Amino acid sequence: MLLPAASFSPCAHLCAFIFVAGPYSQALGQEVWYTGIEARGQAEVIGERGNLPLPWVLEFLRHRLALGDAGQLILLKVLDPLADECYGDLYFELHEQKQEVYVVTHVDQQAWPDGRGAIQLGFDPAIRARYTTNEAFKLAYGVAVSDYEKVRRAIDDLLDHKKREQGIALDQPIAACQLRLWMNELAQDAEYKALVDREKILKQVMDGFVALHPLAVGDVVAVPRLVPHALQHGVRVVEFQTPVYERKILSFGQKVLTQKHWDTAAALNLVDMDSALLVPPTVLCHSDALQVQRIVNFEDFEVRRIRLCGEYTLEFDHYCLLMVLEGEVGIHSLAGCTRLANGDVTLIVADVFPHQIESSSGLLLQAIPRVA
Template sequence: MILFSLDKHTTPADFLSVQRARFADCSANTQSPQVFTVAFSHNASYLSEQPQQELLAFVWLAVSCDSASNPSISVSIFPATTEHLRAIEQLAAEPEAILAYCEAANLAHVRLDLPLLLEPIYIPKPWGQEIWYTGIEARGQAAVKCDRGSLPLPWVLEFLRPQLGLAATDNLILLKILDPLAEAPYGDLYFELHEQKQEVYVVTHVDATAWPGGKGAIQLGFNPAARANYATTDDFKAGYLHAVREYEQTRRAIDDLLDRKKQELGISLSEPVAVTQVKLWLKELSQHPDNKALIDREQELKQAMDRFIALHPLEVGDVVAVPRLVPHALQHGVRVVEFQTPVYERRILSFGQKVLTQNHWDTEVALQLVDMDAEPFISPVQLAHTDSAQIQRIVNFDDFEVQRIVLKGDCQLSVSCYGLLMVLEGSVCIDDTLIASGNVALLPAQVTPQVLYSSSAVLLWAIPRSG
């Protein structure tokens, strides 16, 4: 089999584009599938310890049922080991031989001309966990579900970036689930704001034990009643900053005591610890009168600090758009789907536990940036209402939008680059691909327009802003 080694100026997507064009030109004379092997360097800049990965890929092209000019495309991507390179030299350039090798070597492969089902990665947090469907970071990378397993999402993107409208350093809209613990304060998120990132939350579950009435909460912005107690906004900010600093001092004293417990057991200081263990440590620490006074003081100061912050109720189906510069903190026991700008930056104003990812809070800087008067609760805009589909635009940011689709029949989706489709309830079919409840599909531009069909489904559909 011929091995195509790509130079640094030729991307896998470039190679695929050329081969597709050649296949289309000759498909009138032959219906035979074509198979290629490609060697290329993947710039894994998200992995600080290994910025370059040498990879191999099998690429299959076959006439699709639609047209010869739009062939079916399958790929299998794997490390360029000496063993694989030697085996490829002996392989015949025939689909059957390649498929047999993939099976023997346990190599996954996927169709690129169909919706790509995404496999999430679970990221532990001190307040619970994040479930990333499109996240690509050193902490973890999402994947694409395949025959015989999965492929890392960043590897697959090497073949799709032009169809997704992504430059070499661009990322997909970040889609994840925030899954906090159900107990306060351990399941409460950071109270933070963003300078670049925009987020939208869709509430999918409220823990009945934590919130017996069915309504959870989110800290969002500042309390108007508390602001009314101050003559000016600057006075209010100064009062809040004083409350935070008093709380932070006590918080850090407790965290130092808990860190000693970690060190005694050989646990990394940056590693989350189970709530049951933390509670046991606090119970043990509180046996000492000075420690008990410190723990009691922390609770009093947290209540005083939180009086400055607005607390808004949330129930299943609610949507919260979080614009830039608006501080927010999802509360315990409220699970949400989150779409956000794919950048990592934040300013932490406060947190009811030790922050594991940085050694400081950003309260003073954040208060200089904060938008005190933004309105994050935006009414959805009705885009379509038929017997088969109801479509609402639930957020309309300058870099992406998200629609909620209630489907009872068919609906056509069309985008210029890509879309992310998450099924909240029911299931949906796109062509021959079934997307079940809880699953997420990436639809490149060449996959759309496509007709969705379902007898009953609730979907979220996110698309980037072109240009």
Template sequence: MIVHAVSNPESFISTQIAHLKTSGEVSRCFALEYVWRQYYLPSQPEIALIALVAVSNHELHVALSAASTELRDRLSHLDDQVESLAAFADKHELPWLNLSAPLVLEPVYIPKPWGQEIWYTGIEVRGQSSVTAQGHKVPLPWLLSLMPDFLVGGSAEHIILLKILDPLADERYGDLYFEMHEQKQEVYVVTHIDSQAWPDGVGGIRLGFNQHKRSEFTDDAAFKDAYLTAVRDYETVRREIDRQLDQQRLAHDIALDDPVDAATLNAWLSELPQNLLILESEKRAVMHAYTAMQDLQLGDVVKVPCFTPHALQHGVRTVEFQTPVYERKILSFTQKVLTQTHWDTKEALEKISLAIPALPALEEIDSTADAVVERVVTFDDFEVLRIGLAAGSHYYLSACSTYRLLMVISGSLVCYATESSMPSQAKYTHTQHYLSSQAVLLPVSLQQTEWEAGDEGAIVLLAVPTEISRYVGNE
């Protein structure tokens, strides 16, 4: 098999697909090599990638690997049959991906001082999510580089970020940063509340400011000044504690910007002067008195407006959809901030909103005995739907002009992908089974899909870029 050197892999593959349709052939198999810029890494280094491609009348399979002389040599002895390419991919632990079907997303786990984030579509220097099949995986950005229009409509660098926020249940360490965004739009859906942290099942999020406290001041400028003073008083104590804990990090050969587990931190804190810990608790209470806490229960939705500070609380696990931009201003944190050396309280207060946003009421847009579809949120660039399916029910998703992200929140699903966009003409080409917490990318190229809920039913979240018409389902 010849490895074709190309500058635009998608154009080359599209040409082969067009030729197949007019040639009368059953399939076409080939390999290609191209150079791609890894935009998410420092200095954006280029990498040479080799793709094995099998095109048939109804499906497109690929395997992708970093290029090497050894791989080129082995491919030169490979025949151009679909079965041979699939076997080669498996032997070399490469996923044999069907780009005409939902693509299973393999998350990357990002440690945080308050717990962890689990990224399903994360593409940045701190980590990259993957796409998986047959127990093997390939980095998501590599796959998107191969056929960005075919997979996500050309928006490979701006794909919606899907992740889970998984804070510790520990009250001292599990609260997130109290931070504000100027551009990033995000929505949380509560999927778990730790019963030890919140025995009554009601957790919380620190969201906006205490309106009663605000009314005690002559104007908002005075309120902001008082709050800034409270934060700075707390920050002074916080930094002294962090300075002493850093001595422990150094003594245990731990980098100053590495997360440390809660048990170890608690052991270190027990060795600090008690008067310092008492002072920290008192100053923290004064600072927090200016902010507002919103109750959260299982299934609740939080739409976080820009310029509204927020901090998800310990033991409250959420699925988050957000615009893929990294910008924030940290007002405060009850631990050491590991990603920057300063707080942004004063700068944030110059732009911040002092109002408390209400939890949005979900808009019901379709309801039958088998399915209830609700609109969770609509942002400038994407919207999120929640679809509740009865046990054993069937649900159809039409072909779409853009990609979509689907995540199973509870229950299980079976997906039947078809060759046709017309349900009456549907011919199933394959099936896939999905369990709770699994997520898939539905490519632009995907045709009609049918989804069958398991014995316990299913709840799924579906994120859709808003440049297309809203809500297409059960057609």
């Protein structure tokens, strides 16, 4: 990622990214925020005399952006989990309100030598077919999670004891190399070896209920509400999501640092077992100079992927977020011109016309809210 170096203009407001430790891991994964605002940190907007906190800019532009009572933009960030099979996978979770879409931008070659990573998404239809009803399947999965959670918590208690011995706060993330060292110590201890071995077996049983979908660079995953999912280690994605912060955790292969319990039973009462998954993008325009795809079409926002060799006029109401994935892109309006490079993100306000973009070879994502 390159830090944009452009001025704060009235039409295109460049977002300065910040790095935030991922909340999902005992080990140290990271997120890259462009529009995030919460206790762990807040994004900024680049100005001529320094960066401005994003909440200040949103308050100033509230009516022009039609943000409503929520007062937040579509949430845009990069998820960059560790490329570690034991400590890089994210929570297996679902959301009641939040909808999100992932665009894969990198797959770690050491973690995935064939270049195809993965995401856990929903449940394995072949395993579901062994059960006469959804309720019977959910009951069996719930038992598998419960069995694993008991062993998981026993191991986490042992790891917490090691934290206390070294004066480390129990809610503080630990580097994966340190966790691996501690787990090796437990595995070599005759008292705990059986526990460590049982954890591996029960995790395989639990994960066997879950569908694992392969992912390559450029793939898109739209995650509707109530569909459980977990991005796997070493798969970096750009994520657009509804700006709400809620989740129900069905299971996790590490200690959960953000809450003291899993939400398996509540989540299984809500889970959508039959949502269509991995829906292909909709082609809106296709020519040698321009390809536009709608890669997700949620009721509160949509995201388009644009490959451009020439000029194109953006279409949207109120505002849009634009992120460059490849090449350089120029944004032109009556207010002036802003240049974007690979990794840059800009907030464009709709009431400064026109919104002409140009590139000799650019790939970008455009997120457009739907405002009631």
